[in-house]
Amino acid sequence: MSTEQQRIDDAVAAAAAATTDAMNDSERYGVLYDHGLAWVNFPEGCGGLGVSTSLREYAAQQVAEAGLRTPPRGSNTIGFGMAAPTIVTYGTAEQKLILRDIYTLDTIFCQLFSEPGAGSDLAAVATRAVRNGDGFRVTGQKVWTSGAQNADMAILVARTDPSVPKHQGLSYFLLDMHAPGVEVRGLRQITGEAEFNEVFLTDVEVPEANLLGELGQGWKVANTTLNNERVAIGGGTPREGGMIGVVAGAWRANPEYRDPLLHDELVRLWVEVEVARMMGERLSQKLAAGQPGPEGSGAKLSFARNNHELTGLELQMTGVDGLRYDTYAMRRPSEYSMIGRIPGYRYLRAKGNSIEGGTSEIIRNIISERVLGLPGEHRVDKDVAFKDLPK
Amino acid sequence: MTDIDLLPREHEEDLRASVRRLFEAESSAEFVAGLYDDPTADTSKLDRAWAQELGLAALLVPEELGGAGASASEAAVVSEEIGRAVAPVRFLSSAVLATTLAVHLKAQSLLAGLTAGERFAAIAFPATAARIDSGIEIAVEGGSATVSGTVPGVIDGVGADDYLVVAGEGVDTVVVRVSAEHVQAEPFLGFDQSRQLADLSFTHAPAEVLGHGLDAAAAVRAAEILGRTVLAAEQAGLAQRAFDLTLEYVKGRRQFGRTIGSFQAVKHRLADLWLEVSQAGAAAIFAARTAAASEAGEELPDEAELCSLVAGSYASTAAVHAAEEAVQLHGGNGMTWEYPLHLYLKRAKADEQILGHSRRQRQQLAPLIDLPTA
Numbered sequence: 001m002s003t004e005q006q007r008i009d010d011a012v013a014a015a016a017a018a019t020t021d022a023m024n025d026s027e028r029y030g031v032l033y034d035h036g037l038a039w040v041n042f043p044e045g046c047g048g049l050g051v052s053t054s055l056r057e058y059a060a061q062q063v064a065e066a067g068l069r070t071p072p073r074g075s076n077t078i079g080f081g082m083a084a085p086t087i088v089t090y091g092t093a094e095q096k097l098i099l100r101d102i103y104t105l106d107t108i109f110c111q112l113f114s115e116p117g118a119g120s121d122l123a124a125v126a127t128r129a130v131r132n133g134d135g136f137r138v139t140g141q142k143v144w145t146s147g148a149q150n151a152d153m154a155i156l157v158a159r160t161d162p163s164v165p166k167h168q169g170l171s172y173f174l175l176d177m178h179a180p181g182v183e184v185r186g187l188r189q190i191t192g193e194a195e196f197n198e199v200f201l202t203d204v205e206v207p208e209a210n211l212l213g214e215l216g217q218g219w220k221v222a223n224t225t226l227n228n229e230r231v232a233i234g235g236g237t238p239r240e241g242g243m244i245g246v247v248a249g250a251w252r253a254n255p256e257y258r259d260p261l262l263h264d265e266l267v268r269l270w271v272e273v274e275v276a277r278m279m280g281e282r283l284s285q286k287l288a289a290g291q292p293g294p295e296g297s298g299a300k301l302s303f304a305r306n307n308h309e310l311t312g313l314e315l316q317m318t319g320v321d322g323l324r325y326d327t328y329a330m331r332r333p334s335e336y337s338m339i340g341r342i343p344g345y346r347y348l349r350a351k352g353n354s355i356e357g358g359t360s361e362i363i364r365n366i367i368s369e370r371v372l373g374l375p376g377e378h379r380v381d382k383d384v385a386f387k388d389l390p391k
Numbered sequence: 392m393t394d395i396d397l398l399p400r401e402h403e404e405d406l407r408a409s410v411r412r413l414f415e416a417e418s419s420a421e422f423v424a425g426l427y428d429d430p431t432a433d434t435s436k437l438d439r440a441w442a443q444e445l446g447l448a449a450l451l452v453p454e455e456l457g458g459a460g461a462s463a464s465e466a467a468v469v470s471e472e473i474g475r476a477v478a479p480v481r482f483l484s485s486a487v488l489a490t491t492l493a494v495h496l497k498a499q500s501l502l503a504g505l506t507a508g509e510r511f512a513a514i515a516f517p518a519t520a521a522r523i524d525s526g527i528e529i530a531v532e533g534g535s536a537t538v539s540g541t542v543p544g545v546i547d548g549v550g551a552d553d554y555l556v557v558a559g560e561g562v563d564t565v566v567v568r569v570s571a572e573h574v575q576a577e578p579f580l581g582f583d584q585s586r587q588l589a590d591l592s593f594t595h596a597p598a599e600v601l602g603h604g605l606d607a608a609a610a611v612r613a614a615e616i617l618g619r620t621v622l623a624a625e626q627a628g629l630a631q632r633a634f635d636l637t638l639e640y641v642k643g644r645r646q647f648g649r650t651i652g653s654f655q656a657v658k659h660r661l662a663d664l665w666l667e668v669s670q671a672g673a674a675a676i677f678a679a680r681t682a683a684a685s686e687a688g689e690e691l692p693d694e695a696e697l698c699s700l701v702a703g704s705y706a707s708t709a710a711v712h713a714a715e716e717a718v719q720l721h722g723g724n725g726m727t728w729e730y731p732l733h734l735y736l737k738r739a740k741a742d743e744q745i746l747g748h749s750r751r752q753r754q755q756l757a758p759l760i761d762l763p764t765a
Contacts, residue, residue: 264750302670
């Protein structure tokens, strides 16, 4: 056993000793955080032990074996997957205090990046953060924010200097979602429900202490977040994990679905998902101790395409049932799941898989430029001040 | 399903380097292209080089039978390099398919020549069949037998020293050996000349019975699994090489005042192809490591068969796609005899048919993953 594993074991033993039956969930998660077991690869004092990233799985096993309950990731997806890694990288000592509240689920995060005019071209955000005494005053419109209605804080990218080219004038903030001037409206999707929101920011006061990273460095900081997002979206599933399990399960359970003309397509997709899983497995072994790299983007590309094709096939193979929809009522689900509803919903929702977190077209740019070394796209806006760009 | 280690191992990379050196010296694109103009050209020097000098004929023979005791992992490395060079070698037919059959049947006298690389064997079955079955009659009388019939399109069917004939299935399976002097082999000009096919005729040919019954059926199954696995590695190696040549080409070729690799229409095609080729490579190594684990008794044969069909069905179409994209993205140059792309296209398209095309392989896979047809 390595010394790092020994440190994890010691921390688990200490956390188990410090946990009592009388504690509520927040207190229990706090004990894990205080013993460095929240994210073991984070530095000490930030919920970690400063050990290798490859030991995360080992630590999770030890914590589980000790019977210690951990917070469900899905309750604070943005907090765990995006805010925490960015704050631990760029945050001040004071800002890092919030890591504990993220882990204990006392502070739920959402993400305020995309705008109606800044989708794939994220650096084109127009939301302004104007100096105002000791802080900033933020005004603008954000879109595609999941969980905004339940969030306490947001990670925000806003423009602090429109007189320089677009990538240079951005800054990264932590924004209080309960502050005056924050208005959240559900954004209805093609499925009928509103899983996402539009967020309107009108003269929202943000203190100087909530600037994450340097002023004007927002693009660099945001890229840390986005790399983590892409890794969070693809890869790392067992055989028949995800949509293939749903569709193959339906085929097995319902002899009437077994149209011989669809059989080869189903097996072909089973193979597609399996080889994507094998590639993810190979990549994760290669990167066991490393940071997420651009190769990981490939997983998102195959995930999106396979989900498109699998949900389309499922609708087809279920015959008339495939044409029954459960409800188009405007609802606000707190967590989204592709499983548990009907094929029509899955088909419609899967269309988002090739758009959210970087469209498949942008992913192909990333692969061709950063993995294959092909030239970048021609950029007309690179050296022009943001305020002078045609809108 | 156990955890499979997918990282390259040092001795495998040494093996890869020595095989690559051999093919760079002895199996250049010009050499392979020459086989189309002179179909009777002698490739035996190249076969002796890998089989005897590099000792690769002994690769899959266990140490206790006088071999190198290596596994499907090492065979896959060799095969990737074969695909990369589209090398005209008897590795799949003799060192993998026939040798695996001989090892499992403990056919020691046959193995002695194969292991030394002094003799080569071929299994008489049509190259495109998904199952190893000669489809002809074997009349068994005691320990000897006679064989009669014709088998079209046998891989490396001309020039072998021994021919293995397989008939029947399950308890009725019979495997026999016929020496070359009793076989009439008619080679034909192949669509792909880098793997020579021949039509075989047997007329009351005397044969030695190597095995029968369920043991023989198990040996045939082992050869099928290993054959598909090693072929998938060849297809992955071919696909990677076709991709690499194309990536290099689009970075250098200029039209409209810019490299054609700067056009998004080209970039996106190559991004998709990179993913497909990378997935084929991952599936091939996964299948090879699983087959190795299965031969070592650490994994069930069913899992090795499943992985061989996943890798086989996927890599065969990926290799064809990579070769087709290579021809298209090389523009006019892709259609010339001078550029080597046609060698990859022909080998990939022929490989796609060998041991069953991808739909056939998926049909074989379906019961293993519990996706019944009806």
